[in-house]
Amino acid sequence: MIEHNVRLGKMMTRSKVLDHLIRDKDNVSIAMTQPMVRFENVTKRYGALTVLDGLNLDIARNEKVSIIGPSGSGKTTVLRMLMTLEQINGGVIWVDGEPLTHMNKHGQLVPASERHLRRVRAKIGMVFQHFNLFPHLTALQNCIEAPVSVLGLSRQEAEARGAELLDMVGLGDKKNHYPIQLSGGQKQRVAIARALAMRPKVMLFDEVTSALDPELVGEVLNVIRTLGTEHDLTMLMVTHQMAFAKEFSDRVCFFHGGKIAEQGTPDQLFGDPQNERTKQFLSAVLEAR
Amino acid sequence: MNEFALSLTFSALARGLLVTAAVTMAASLVAVTMGLVVGLCRVSPRRSVRWPAIVYIEFFRGTSLLVQLYWWFFVLPIFGVALSPWTVAIFGIGVCVSSYGAELVRAAIRAVDRGQYEASIALNFSRATMMRRIIVPQAIRAMLPAWGTLLIELLKGTSLVFFITISEFTSSAKSAADATGNYLFFFAIALLGYYIVARGLITPFVRWLESHLSRGFVRITAP
Amino acid sequence: MNIWDWSYVWDAFPYLYRGAIVTVQATLIGFGVALILGLAIALVRQSSNRIVSTATTEVVEFIRSTPLLLQVFFVYYVGPQFGIVISAWGVGIGVLGIHYAAYCSEVYRAGIENVEGGQWEASVALNLSRIRTWRKIILPQAIPPIVPGLGNYFIGMFKDTPILAAIAILEMLQQAKNFGSNNYRYIEAITMAGAFYLVFSLVASAMVHAVSIWLNRRYHLQ
Numbered sequence: 001m002i003e004h005n006v007r008l009g010k011m012m013t014r015s016k017v018l019d020h021l022i023r024d025k026d027n028v029s030i031a032m033t034q035p036m037v038r039f040e041n042v043t044k045r046y047g048a049l050t051v052l053d054g055l056n057l058d059i060a061r062n063e064k065v066s067i068i069g070p071s072g073s074g075k076t077t078v079l080r081m082l083m084t085l086e087q088i089n090g091g092v093i094w095v096d097g098e099p100l101t102h103m104n105k106h107g108q109l110v111p112a113s114e115r116h117l118r119r120v121r122a123k124i125g126m127v128f129q130h131f132n133l134f135p136h137l138t139a140l141q142n143c144i145e146a147p148v149s150v151l152g153l154s155r156q157e158a159e160a161r162g163a164e165l166l167d168m169v170g171l172g173d174k175k176n177h178y179p180i181q182l183s184g185g186q187k188q189r190v191a192i193a194r195a196l197a198m199r200p201k202v203m204l205f206d207e208v209t210s211a212l213d214p215e216l217v218g219e220v221l222n223v224i225r226t227l228g229t230e231h232d233l234t235m236l237m238v239t240h241q242m243a244f245a246k247e248f249s250d251r252v253c254f255f256h257g258g259k260i261a262e263q264g265t266p267d268q269l270f271g272d273p274q275n276e277r278t279k280q281f282l283s284a285v286l287e288a289r
Numbered sequence: 290m291n292e293f294a295l296s297l298t299f300s301a302l303a304r305g306l307l308v309t310a311a312v313t314m315a316a317s318l319v320a321v322t323m324g325l326v327v328g329l330c331r332v333s334p335r336r337s338v339r340w341p342a343i344v345y346i347e348f349f350r351g352t353s354l355l356v357q358l359y360w361w362f363f364v365l366p367i368f369g370v371a372l373s374p375w376t377v378a379i380f381g382i383g384v385c386v387s388s389y390g391a392e393l394v395r396a397a398i399r400a401v402d403r404g405q406y407e408a409s410i411a412l413n414f415s416r417a418t419m420m421r422r423i424i425v426p427q428a429i430r431a432m433l434p435a436w437g438t439l440l441i442e443l444l445k446g447t448s449l450v451f452f453i454t455i456s457e458f459t460s461s462a463k464s465a466a467d468a469t470g471n472y473l474f475f476f477a478i479a480l481l482g483y484y485i486v487a488r489g490l491i492t493p494f495v496r497w498l499e500s501h502l503s504r505g506f507v508r509i510t511a512p
Numbered sequence: 513m514n515i516w517d518w519s520y521v522w523d524a525f526p527y528l529y530r531g532a533i534v535t536v537q538a539t540l541i542g543f544g545v546a547l548i549l550g551l552a553i554a555l556v557r558q559s560s561n562r563i564v565s566t567a568t569t570e571v572v573e574f575i576r577s578t579p580l581l582l583q584v585f586f587v588y589y590v591g592p593q594f595g596i597v598i599s600a601w602g603v604g605i606g607v608l609g610i611h612y613a614a615y616c617s618e619v620y621r622a623g624i625e626n627v628e629g630g631q632w633e634a635s636v637a638l639n640l641s642r643i644r645t646w647r648k649i650i651l652p653q654a655i656p657p658i659v660p661g662l663g664n665y666f667i668g669m670f671k672d673t674p675i676l677a678a679i680a681i682l683e684m685l686q687q688a689k690n691f692g693s694n695n696y697r698y699i700e701a702i703t704m705a706g707a708f709y710l711v712f713s714l715v716a717s718a719m720v721h722a723v724s725i726w727l728n729r730r731y732h733l734q
Contacts, residue, residue, distance in 0.1 A: 347710075351709065351713035352709045352710050352713070353671035353709045355685060356685055356702065356705055359685065363702060367698070367699050441577055445579040459582050463585060471593075472586075472590045480574075480582055480583070480586065483578045483582065484574055488573065488577055
């Protein structure tokens, strides 16, 4: 019961946060429409271990949300569930007003079929910590494989789009290189281009700079920054780059023990954290610097 | 078919199984011993030791087991060395399998972590001590599963002594089937027999060895 | 009596030549069967249906633990008992192919399992269909590294072809032996057969090595 009240309380603070954001961005329409992504009471367990416990989280259209927290707090799981890489054990995930993990059958929500999953998750793109580029394909081939075989684009169209995206991430001259010939930062930029080639509405970034040498982090963050300012994309990122999260996000969520322990604007969360755990985490991270 | 004949067939089948088991065990001993010796020679830094081992391995792996058996059986007598079918079976199969075993030994020794060699050098062990006390004990444990597979191959290989007139399990099953006309029954029994020896005896034995040796040589750290 | 008599070498040659053709044909066709069937078995084993994958695993284990010779006998003699008559040649190649398909399926499986999980995840994230993922992403990465493993079984199969003699297929070694018993001279023919196996093994393993390097380079895998 207490649990429940706490959760309700959180939902209220969250909607305030949203209102505040919307005024900030001077974008009135968002308040009217449904959220782009909604986690509704989502639970994830690995055997006896509960990784996420009744997660409720709404992400508005074009909102940039960063997820931070100690390892094992379930933050990566949030992205993986949304990408349908993990099955959920309870609750419903909604994308763009449609259930992702479930589908409507005679007015009831039943677990989604493969076909339904494929249709809804077409709106989502993901960039991984370890790039996961296809090693046997060139940078350009990596970017056109899915547009051709999934979206049904012609080869020329897909190649034109791929080349344009590789240009955008600053790799126009590397399009015929194989992943093994690229640096970590370059690989990650190809991976971003590859995900964008599918025209997603939501982009997920899972610790995309964690596997990079420090001097290569900047080039990847710059690409993400450009994306955020120049494109209509809802972005959800798990990150350890506190400075970037602070500068870039509309909202920061601090995860702890499978729950959102605290969330707010970057200024609130980094400047004036309320939760004891958040304070501990932030001071530990800042000390490590 | 009367009961007397049937019981005869069965006793012949049982004897065939015993022969197969005996040949398998004896040839395994030859294969393991020779495999270890040749495998260790194969990784020797000395060229005069290494090259004969390479020739041995390539020769016995490169020619067919049956060719080798024929050679021992039909050709050696020309040089005045007439080996009994039993000797040919045991040594012919054992030597052939040992060439595969030697490669397992080599691979396992190569696979021991480089740090172990470096630590041994840092501790100023002689090469012999390093091999005996540090490298080989770790390698043996690592190569046991592959030896399990190889010994099953050896068991299957014993069916080839059919061609050199020893009445083992496969050939006694065939004679029984020929005599009674019931091929399904006797061949099914034989297939099942091999399967049981392989998965019910050899695999568990190697597993047991593995856990036994782990206790004796390499301490398993708790996860 | 000489230990080695060159005149017998020339006399044995036609026998061995006829046998070698049979041996090489059986190996090539049999290995084609093994490659395709082995891949099919490996894919079925990846099935998410527990019963299907376990049953396939058990069948593979069974085939791998029983002698090829006995399997050849089984198919050759049991069929006619139920009115199914297959030619010796058909049985020989079929059983060789199935026997080695069991081995090849293990090799394929290792290759498939060695493809990083991230490749599957990226394919899901890009919404590729399952079939497309297998064909364009997983198999092109899984197969080049296992070519040496498959090649070993190719050579292994070649060396196992003499077993076909048991169902009266006149492959090379049987021809050599027949020559030996006709002339009471075994040494030349059997040694020549042995030399042929050795040369074939060495050449084939060099070829497998070359193919493996070429494939790995073609797909830019290290």
